[in-house]
Amino acid sequence: MKELRKIPPKAEITREQVSLTAFELTRQAGFEVLTARNIAVKLKCSTQPVYRLYKSMEEVKEDVYKRTVDFALNEIKQYSNEKNEPAMNLAVGCLFFAQAEKHLFRLLFLSEYSSDYTKYNDDLLNEEIYQAFLQLDPQLCTMSTIKTREMFKKLSAYWLGIGVMIHMNSQELTIDDAVVMLEEMYYVLKCSALSKK
Template sequence: MPAIAKVTKEMIIDAAFETVKEMGAENINARTVSQKLGCSTQPVLYHFKTIEDVRIATYKKASEFHINYVTNLSGKYERPMLEVGMRYIQFAVEEKNLFRFLYHSNYCIGISLSDWLTGKNFDFLFPILRKQAKVDEQQAYSIFSQIFLVTHGITSLLANNAMVYDEAYCIKTLSNAYFGAMHLIEEGSLL
């Protein structure tokens, strides 16, 4: 009977995830991960063929963590769309290294913006948005994409320390994006 592995693949991914949170993705390597686990580099290289494979697995974990964070709505804000936007912004403020890993690295490839926005991550929002804004599915997508692009711009600035977080300013900016998109829909000019 083979010996039970003391260090599992999941433990390695968790250690790499913590490394990203604390020090940034550029610090994911066999040495830093093994130090975090209190072991040699051998288990890391046993479970993963390359460090790149560790980074890819860590990216997947970070992406799931991010989506759970953003979509865990509490009702703090008057509109669900506003709360999702504010959660997205707060993630960039609280988890700068994770945000940069997710959106400012070469791991965020292979999916279009449309697919990402309409995928399972946010599918619960569209019926809410359609009902609240009294719009059809295409219009709801247009509103959501406008708000997302504004929100992502803010989060990128915050995650890279190019802007200081101001909750009131962020709320006003996201509200302006929402109501601006609604106005364009009423005029029939929002794509």
């Protein structure tokens, strides 16, 4: 008589797997395609594990947004050019993120979800970039908080505008041109702020 082989139990899907899959789906195709069904297709399972691990798709989206913030901060901090001041490297890192991670950039800076999320939660991404900005340039710490916040706000508006042009593949602007423009604006803003101390 043939011995029956036991089929090993199917590995149970974890919350981390769902979260990572949802993040990768967003990164590849955009936040708009984030549904329990699309996550399940990627995981090769039914939607049941998604709803067992999360109360709703809103909770999945919040998880993906937080993961995107962490990923963006890590990516932005990777850029380094020894000719630049460290705070300038951070701003340039934002431009490279806009170019390389189009769907994630759109989620963090151009989506309704982002503005709704930051209405009810801390704007961790901007706050983290601001804190890194302060720590990386000791001269900024000699200015008042109001002045540094004002300089950061102006620089952020400037890099975000350039970032959108890069994100949209504007042919008039190369990444090299964008970096030069950002460097020029950074030094203008910094000199102006330091002279008004």
